[in-house]
Structures are given as C-alpha cells and as structure tokens.
Amino acid sequence: MLVGVLTGYGFLCYHYPARDRKMVPKYNPQEIETKWQARWEADNLYRVHENSERTKWYALTMFPYTSGDLHIGHWYAMAPSDVHARFKRMQGYNVMHPMGFDAFGLPAENAAIREGIHPYTWTMQNVETMRRQLKTMGSMYDWSREVVTCLPDYYKWTQWFFLKLYHAGLAYRSKSPANWCPECQTVLANEQVVGDGLCERCGTPVIRRDLEQWFFRITRYADELLEHSGIEWPERVKLMQRNWIGKSYGVEISFGLDYEGVEEKEIRVFTTRPDTIFGVTFMVFAPEHPLVAKLTAPECKEEVQAYIERARSQTEVERLSTEKEKTGVFIGSYAVNKLNGEKVPLWIADYVLLSYGTGAVMAVPAHDQRDFEFAHDYGLPIRVVIAPDGWSGEEFTEAYVEAGTMVNSGQFDGMPSEQGKEAISDFMEANGYGRRTESYRLRDWLISRQRYWGAPIPIIYCSNCGTVPVPESDLPVLLPEDAEFKPTGESPLKYCESFVNTTCPQCRGPASRETDTMDTFICSNWYFLRYTSPDYDRGPFDPEKLAYWMPVDQYTGGAEHATMHLLYARFFNKAIRDLGLVSFDEPFTRLFNQGIIVMERQKMSKSRGNVVNPDEYVARLGADTVRGYLMFVGPWEQGGGWDDSGISGIWRWLNRVWNLILEEQRGTDLPRMDREAENELRHQTHKTIRRVTEDLEKFRFNTMLAGLMEFTNYLSKLKDERGVAGSAWQDAVDKLMLLLAPTAPHMAEELWERTGHAYSIHNQSFPSWDEKLVAEEEVTLVIQVNGKLRDRVSVPVSITESEARELALSRERVRAHIDGKQIKNVIYVPGRLVNVVVG
RNA sequence: GCCGAGGUGGCGGAACAGGCAGACGCGACGGACUUAAAAUCCGUUGGGCUUCGGUCCUUGCGGGUUCGAAUCCCGCCCUCGGCACCA
Numbered sequence: 001m002l003v004g005v006l007t008g009y010g011f012l013c014y015h016y017p018a019r020d021r022k023m024v025p026k027y028n029p030q031e032i033e034t035k036w037q038a039r040w041e042a043d044n045l046y047r048v049h050e051n052s053e054r055t056k057w058y059a060l061t062m063f064p065y066t067s068g069d070l071h072i073g074h075w076y077a078m079a080p081s082d083v084h085a086r087f088k089r090m091q092g093y094n095v096m097h098p099m100g101f102d103a104f105g106l107p108a109e110n111a112a113i114r115e116g117i118h119p120y121t122w123t124m125q126n127v128e129t130m131r132r133q134l135k136t137m138g139s140m141y142d143w144s145r146e147v148v149t150c151l152p153d154y155y156k157w158t159q160w161f162f163l164k165l166y167h168a169g170l171a172y173r174s175k176s177p178a179n180w181c182p183e184c185q186t187v188l189a190n191e192q193v194v195g196d197g198l199c200e201r202c203g204t205p206v207i208r209r210d211l212e213q214w215f216f217r218i219t220r221y222a223d224e225l226l227e228h229s230g231i232e233w234p235e236r237v238k239l240m241q242r243n244w245i246g247k248s249y250g251v252e253i254s255f256g257l258d259y260e261g262v263e264e265k266e267i268r269v270f271t272t273r274p275d276t277i278f279g280v281t282f283m284v285f286a287p288e289h290p291l292v293a294k295l296t297a298p299e300c301k302e303e304v305q306a307y308i309e310r311a312r313s314q315t316e317v318e319r320l321s322t323e324k325e326k327t328g329v330f331i332g333s334y335a336v337n338k339l340n341g342e343k344v345p346l347w348i349a350d351y352v353l354l355s356y357g358t359g360a361v362m363a364v365p366a367h368d369q370r371d372f373e374f375a376h377d378y379g380l381p382i383r384v385v386i387a388p389d390g391w392s393g394e395e396f397t398e399a400y401v402e403a404g405t406m407v408n409s410g411q412f413d414g415m416p417s418e419q420g421k422e423a424i425s426d427f428m429e430a431n432g433y434g435r436r437t438e439s440y441r442l443r444d445w446l447i448s449r450q451r452y453w454g455a456p457i458p459i460i461y462c463s464n465c466g467t468v469p470v471p472e473s474d475l476p477v478l479l480p481e482d483a484e485f486k487p488t489g490e491s492p493l494k495y496c497e498s499f500v501n502t503t504c505p506q507c508r509g510p511a512s513r514e515t516d517t518m519d520t521f522i523c524s525n526w527y528f529l530r531y532t533s534p535d536y537d538r539g540p541f542d543p544e545k546l547a548y549w550m551p552v553d554q555y556t557g558g559a560e561h562a563t564m565h566l567l568y569a570r571f572f573n574k575a576i577r578d579l580g581l582v583s584f585d586e587p588f589t590r591l592f593n594q595g596i597i598v599m600e601r602q603k604m605s606k607s608r609g610n611v612v613n614p615d616e617y618v619a620r621l622g623a624d625t626v627r628g629y630l631m632f633v634g635p636w637e638q639g640g641g642w643d644d645s646g647i648s649g650i651w652r653w654l655n656r657v658w659n660l661i662l663e664e665q666r667g668t669d670l671p672r673m674d675r676e677a678e679n680e681l682r683h684q685t686h687k688t689i690r691r692v693t694e695d696l697e698k699f700r701f702n703t704m705l706a707g708l709m710e711f712t713n714y715l716s717k718l719k720d721e722r723g724v725a726g727s728a729w730q731d732a733v734d735k736l737m738l739l740l741a742p743t744a745p746h747m748a749e750e751l752w753e754r755t756g757h758a759y760s761i762h763n764q765s766f767p768s769w770d771e772k773l774v775a776e777e778e779v780t781l782v783i784q785v786n787g788k789l790r791d792r793v794s795v796p797v798s799i800t801e802s803e804a805r806e807l808a809l810s811r812e813r814v815r816a817h818i819d820g821k822q823i824k825n826v827i828y829v830p831g832r833l834v835n836v837v838v839g
Numbered sequence: 840g841c842c843g844a845g846g847u848g849g850c851g852g853a854a855c856a857g858g859c860a861g862a863c864g865c866g867a868c869g870g871a872c873u874u875a876a877a878a879u880c881c882g883u884u885g886g887g888c889u890u891c892g893g894u895c896c897u898u899g900c901g902g903g904u905u906c907g908a909a910u911c912c913c914g915c916c917c918u919c920g921g922c923a924c925c926a
Binding site: 196235236239240243244246248250269270271272273284319324326350351352353355356357360361362363364368369370371373439440441559560562563596601632633634635637638640641643645646647648649650652653655702703705706707708709710713780782784786787788789792813824825826827829832833835836837 | 840842843844845850851852853858859862863864865866879893905906907908919920921922923924925926
C-alpha cells in the first residue's frame with residue numbers, strides 16, 4: 001500500500017538545479033533533524049516554567065494509549081496541534097505542551113495471557129518505543145512533564161480521587177444488570193457498548209449480568225453538564241453530549257393499586273405526554289421490575305416467570321433490535337387511572353427499560369408507536385384521545401404522535417393538546433395524582449472492571465465493619481506483581497491471595513480487598529492536572545502550579561470521545577471543584593476535534609491490523625515533510641482516507657524553499673529590483689503573514705500551506721527575474737523562515753542558522769503584518785453582461801462608481817454584447833464588479 | 840427512524856455576510872537536462888464546439904428566489920458520524 005515515494009525513487013540522490021545556479025548543499029532532513037532534536041533537548045529549549053510575565057497557554061493533545069507503536073493517525077492528531085502550540089509560543093505565550101501515556105487497559109493484559117509477558121513490562125516497552133517515535137516528530141513537548149498512568153506515583157492519586165468521591169457520596173456500589181463482555185470477561189460502561197450491543201473493544205455481543213458494581217454519580221451533574229456556556233467547543237460535540245444526557249420534561253403520574261398483601265398502593269410512571277392520560281389502556285413494566293413478582297396473579301406465575309427468564313438470557317443485540325416484534329405477557333392484575341377511575345391491565349414487556357424513568361410506562365397505543373404495535377399484536381384497545389386535524393373517527397393505522405385536539409378526555413375535551421399538557425399537569429399536581437419532573441437518558445457511570453491492569457479500587461470488605469475505604473496514608477494499593485494470568489480471562493486479582501487477604505483498617509481483623517480495578521477513563525480524567533506538577537508528592541498536583549496553568553486553553557483530539565472522556569472529565573472536574581480541589585468549572589476552555597485518518601474505510605488501529613507506520617516516511621523524507629503533508633491533505637477537522645500519493649508535493653516544496661533561500665543568485669545580468677518591485681514584494685510578504693496567521697489561528701493548516709507555497713512560487717519567480725538584492729528581499733526571506741518555523745521546525749532552524757541568524761528561530765516572535773502594506777492599490781474589476789463574465793480590468797481601488805460604470809460600458813468586449821440592446825440596469829459592487837443588465 | 844456533517848476536475852482539496860468556480864498540491868501530457876532512467880527545471884491540463892477572436896456547458900439530482908447562486912429557499916438521492924424501543 002505504500003506506493004510511490006517509498007518504492008524507490010531516489011529521494012536521497014543528489015540533485016543540483018539546472019542552468020547556471022550556484023551549487024547549494026542538498027536538503028538532508030535526516031541529518032538536520034537529528035542534529036536539532038539533540039540540540040533542543042540538550043538546551044531544554046521547550047522546558048517551561050510558571051512565568052508571571054507572559055500569558056500562559058496550555059496546549060493539550062489527547063495522550064495516546066500505549067498500544068505499541070505510533071501510526072499515521074497519531075501523527076495526524078499530534079503534528080498539527082504541535083504546529084499550533086509552536087505558533088502560540090512564537091506569539092509570545094508561555095506555552096506548556098506536554099505529552100504522556102494512557103497506560104492501563106485490556107490489551108496489556110491480553111498480551112500477558114497470550115505471550116506470558118507481564119502487563120507492566122509490555123506497557124513500558126511500548127512507552128519506550130512510542131516516546132522514541134514521538135521524538136522523531138520534532139514536537140515541542142516538554143518531556144520533563146511526562147505522565148504514565150500505570151505507574152504507582154500516578155495511580156496512587158487516581159485512588160486518592162476515588163476516595164474523595166467516595167467520601168462525598170459520589171462513588172457507590174450497587175447491584176444492577178450490567179453490560180458484560182464474555183470475551184473481555186468484564187463489565188462495560190454504556191458508553192463502551194457500540195452499534196447494536198457490541199463490545200467497543202472486541203466486537204463481541206454483550207450480555208446482561210447482575211453484578212455488584214461501583215458507580216460514579218455522574219447523573220447528579222446532568223444539568224450542569226448540559227450547560228456548555230463559557231467554553232468554546234464545536235457545536236457537534238456539545239450536541240452529542242446534550243443528546244447523550246437526554247433530558248426530557250414530563251410528569252410522574254401515580255396509578256392506584258389495591259391488592260391485599262401488597263404494601264405499595266401506587267405505581268408511578270414517567271411520561272412526557274400527560275395530555276394522553278385518558279388514552280391509557282394498559283400499563284407495562286420492565287421484566288426485571290421488582291414489583292412484578294408481587295403483582296403477578298397466581299394463575300399467571302408460570303408464564304410470567306418463563307418470559308422473564310427468556311428476557312434475561314437475551315443478548316443486548318437481540319433485545320435492542322428495533323425490528324424485533326414486541327413481546328410481553330399479562331401478569332393478571334390491574335392498576336387504576338386516577339383521572340377516570342378506569343382499571344387498566346398490567347403487562348410486562350422487554351421494550352420497557354428498568355433503568356429509565358420508573359421502569360414502568362403507561363401505554364397509550366393511539367399516540368405512541370411502540371404501544372401501538374404492542375396493542376395491535378396483543379389485541380389491546382386503542383383509544384384516540386388526541387384528534388388530528390380533520391379526523392372523523394376512522395381507525396388509526398399507526399400511532400398519531402403529533403399535537404391535536406383532545407377528545408375522549410372528560411373535562412379537557414376540545415382543548416389543544418399542547419395546552420392540555422399544562423392543564424392536566426396542573427390538575428394532577430393539584431389533586432396529588434402526579435408531579436412535574438425531568439428524566440435523563442444518562443446513567444451513572446459504571447467504573448469497575450473485573451480486570452488486573454487498572455488502578456485497584458481502594459476498598460476493603462470486613463465482616464465486622466462492612467465496606468471500609470483504604471486510609472489515604474495506605475495508598476497506593478499496589479497491583480501485586482505475582483498475579484497469575486489465566487487463559488480463562490478471569491481477573492487475576494480475584495485469585496491472588498497476597499492481594500485479596502488483608503486486615504481491616506478499622507478493627508484490624510481479617511478482611512479482603514476489592515478486586516475490581518477502575519475504568520481507564522478515570523485515569524484520563526485528571527492526567528492534564530498532573531502535567532502541571534508531575535513530581536509533586538503531597539497531592540495529585542501542586543495547587544499553585546495548577547492555578548497558574550489550568551484550565552487547558554486548547555484541547556485537541558478525536559470526536560469519538562464526545563460522550564466518553566470529554567463528558568467524564570467535565571463531570572470529574574465539577575465533582576472535585578465541589579470538593580474544593582480546583583476552582584474552575586470546566587477543564588478545557590477550547591476544544592478542536594480533528595478528523596480521523598481512515599485506511600480501507602476503517603479507523604486505523606493495531607487491533608484491526610490496518611496501521612500505516614510513519615517511521616518509513618520519516619526515514620526517507622524527514623519529519624518536516626510528513627508533518628506538512630498531514631496538514632496539507634485537507635481541513636484538519638475532516639480527516640480522510642490515507643493516501644501518500646501527494647507527499648512528494650510537500651517534499652518538493654520544502655526543497656524549493658531550501659534552494660531559494662540558500663542559493664546566492666540565479667543567472668547574471670538581471671535587471672535590479674526597482675522601487676515598484678520592492679513595494680510589491682513588501683505587499684506580498686505582508687499579505688502572506690496575515691494569511692498564514694489567520695489560518696493558523698483557525699487551524700486551517702491546508703490553506704496556510706497553500707499560502708506559503710504561493711509565496712514561495714512568487715519569490716522564486718521574482719528571484720529569476722529581478723535578483724535578490726535589497727532589504728525587501730532579505731526581509732521577505734526572513735519572514736518566510738519564521739512563518740515556516742511551526743510547520744517545519746527543523747528545516748526552519750537550519751536555514752535560520754545558515755543565513756547567519758542567532759539560535760533559535762523558535763525563540764523568535766511570529767511576524768506581524770502592517771495593514772497599510774497589505775492594502776491593495778489595484779483591484780480587478782469584473783464586468784458582466786446579464787450575469788455572464790465578459791471582461792475584467794485592473795483599476796485603482798479609488799475608482800468611483802460613475803467611473804466604473806463608464807469604463808464598463810466603454811469596453812470593447814462589453815459593447816459586443818450590449819450594442820443594439822436596451823440597458824435596463826447596471827449593478828455596481830464597489831471594488832468587485834459591474835453587471836450590465838440588457839433586455 | 841431521529842439528529843449532525845458533507846457531496847466541486849482523473850485525485851486531495853480552494854472559493855460560502857450571494858459577485859472572476861477550480862487557489863495550492865498530486866497525477867497526466869509535452870519540452871529542457873541525461874548515453875538512459877530517476878531527480879530537477881519550464882510549459883499545458885474541467886468538458887463541448889471554434890473561422891483560435893471567441894462561445895456554450897459545468898459545483899449530487901429536480902425546482903425556486905435574484906441583475907447575479909457552489910453559496911439562500913423547497914423537494915429528492917447518496918456518503919460519513921452519532922443516537923436508536925429513553926415512554
């Protein structure tokens with residue numbers, strides 16, 4: 001698949017320009033990149049410290065998972081963000097641009113099972129490789145701040161945060177049906193179940209299992225998480241988060257119950273359509289609903305039990321399928337609709353979810369498609385209570401879910417249903433039949449994983465004291481080194497006696513440790529806080545340094561994290577804010593989502609086996625070319641299919657820049673640059689500075705490079721025609737190097753040195769432009785006849801409307817189209833065009 | 840099904856407060872250099888017709904608004920991403 005440039009054109013061949021050019025040393029990226037990377041590292045050029053004299057800029061790129069090697073997709077995420085960070089640095093900001101590794105996770109453990117290598121060894125070897133690869137990119141990462149989440153120095157504080165949340169009542173343990181991946185042998189959060197109920201990691205259909213699990217109470221922050229004001233995030237991501245949280249407004253309605261031996265005297269249901277209350281003809285419980293057992297009539301027991309069993313054994317794929325026929329059974333009892341005193345039969349059906357609302361619904365088949373299908377299949381009555389416009393009593397063939405006029409609804413008949421919603425809600429609240437409430441799609445975050453390679457949950461179970469948190473002073477709870485990795489995939493911690501057996505911190509009696517570890521998304525909740533003071537040992541971070549750097553000014557990463565990492569991290573930030581640990585409401589002020597580089601229509605990943613390794617490109621063409629190419633292929637937010645056929649374009653361009661700047665002169669006996677040519681050169685230079693600056697601000701790297709290429713082409717032509725003498729030329733070349741510095745940091749540094757400037761170009765200011773020099777003196781006036789282009793003419797910007805009209809009408813090419821016709825109108829757009837309308 | 844983004848030359852893509860469609864680059868073709876190839880440099884390159892002056896067509900498809908539409912409106916088709924019994 002690596003076509004073209006990798007298959008043996010001789011890029012390493014010497015080439016000297018044709019004609020009578022002076023020889024210049026060839027551009028040798030391998031040599032200069034190694035040289036400058038070593039120099040920058042030796043000089044700690046990119047090391048940053050808190051500095052009150054400069055405005056801080058925290059440029060963060062999502063850290064990679066330690067899969068083993070970096071692919072083009074990683075570079076696509078990291079190279080452009082580095083360019084942006086470098087640009088900010090040259091603009092005078094005190095830029096922190098750190099890098100680290102998301103190092104806990106299942107693949108390490110799978111490697112342990114498969115290859116007998118310890119997850120720690122596997123992970124740290126990968127960190128080595130990836131760090132080395134990252135360094136070849138020539139990024140301005142401050143490596144002294146590196147964070148690796150699987151090291152005890154780090155996960156100690158992950159555990160510490162867990163305890164903080166636990167004490168604040170934000171971490172709790174509960175038994176509930178969980179998504180279980182039989183392949184990975186662990187539970188998954190809702191966010192990690194993709195498609196039609198498949199495990200995000202391995203694609204295995206997920207099944208449901210009742211397990212004791214640890215949760216973080218993210219739902220407590222649902223409302224605040226819906227609020228994105230004050231952060232500059234892409235609409236797309238904010239929308240995804242809003243949809244994921246899924247807040248809806250409605251009424252919780254009480255239905256009457258009266259059964260001997262049943263304590264509960266009501267069933268509560270949530271509905272967003274109180275206006276349809278008179279259309280309720282039955283009620284449906286989720287099969288797992290705790291009231292079902294109590295309310296099932298003796299004669300229905302067997303059938304109900306069988307149905308529940310069947311529902312439980314289904315995989316999520318089967319259960320979630322919307323094409324599936326709806327099934328359910330009558331449980332033999334009734335509830336009372338308090339508004340009209342009607343008895344409605346109670347059913348169970350697996351289309352009702354236990355985890356949403358109250359786990360039971362009032363069924364209004366006429367006005368809800370699911371209820372309609374169910375009623376249709378089981379012969380239950382369908383009563384119209386919202387009449388569509390022009391309805392004359394005919395039967396529905398599908399549910400009518402829009403607004404309409406209320407009918408069959410007692411005293412509310414004739415009311416528009418939108419108004420009826422409010423009227424019925426008021427009526428129910430006044431009579432104690434219900435109350436207005438909100439419901440959320442968002443569930444609490446399931447954080448326990450039945451795996452070894454994660455931060456152990458710092459909890460001890462004691463037969464006397466119950467659930468006891470590990471005291472802070474005993475942290476970290478270290479992963480045992482002698483755990484056994486069994487091919488069955490069961491958690492090694494469970495069977496590791498040296499780990500499990502412990503003493504209770506309270507009573508000193510024998511006790512056992514929690515063997516679940518934390519979801520790796522907890523590690524990534526706070527890694528960016530750690531970067532501010534990675535060696536701090538009295539807390540997860542040094543509060544003063546944190547106060548200087550946080551929040552993150554610019555975060556970049558993939559949109560696939562919209563409802564996972566990006567939502568979790570916001571929640572976590574708000575939780576620790578309420579604990580007084582941080583003072584800001586949002587961790588990431590600005591977010592930019594780059595697109596994904598796909599290969600054979602799929603995202604690159606080691607597990608899919610479709611990765612493209614950048615190392616070979618770097619070895620042949622240098623990092624600067626690879627960086628440039630990734631930015632040039634299209635808008636960063638768009639991503640796209642990987643195709644290396646255009647990379648030679650960047651290589652050739654960088655070579656042209658190299659030669660342009662280092663060649664003394666081309667040809668002889670050139671006419672010298674005159675005043676006019678110099679003015680034009682300054683004009684072009686400043687126009688380019690503006691364009692490049694504006695594009696960099698907005699992450700429009702592809703057009704920024706196009707602008708630099710155009711400038712290069714212009715300079716090259718000018719050099720051929722007018723020579724290189726004069727201060728305007730020197731200035732243009734200096735500016736070109738500076739503009740190039742973020743994109744091609746090695747080449748720019750080398751050219752900077754070779755042209756006699758002082759080290760380092762990366763400590764220079766980014767050029768600024770002079771509006772006066774950018775202003776055009778002449779513009780091209782477009783002349784149309786009936787909207788069709790007929791002529792264009794260069795005119796001074798100062799041209800008046802009447803001059804422009806007169807000019808347009810006098811042009812030869814225009815006259816050919818208007819002679820003999822009547823001029824009906826002449827449109828003039830200042831400085832742009834004249835459109836002559838003839839009839 | 841719902842929500843979001845998008846459809847422009849052979850290819851990646853420029854140009855959207857409505858005003859020169861195709862910047863920049865790749866590829867292709869022709870030329871220079873070379874024993875030759877590669878590399879490099881110079882030119883041409885959306886399509887049709889052309890008396891070589893031009894001229895007509897062209898931004899997924901069909902309508903519309905406008906002096907003027909890739910851009911705005913209406914109706915379709917397709918691609919990608921998210922959600923999908925959330926009551």
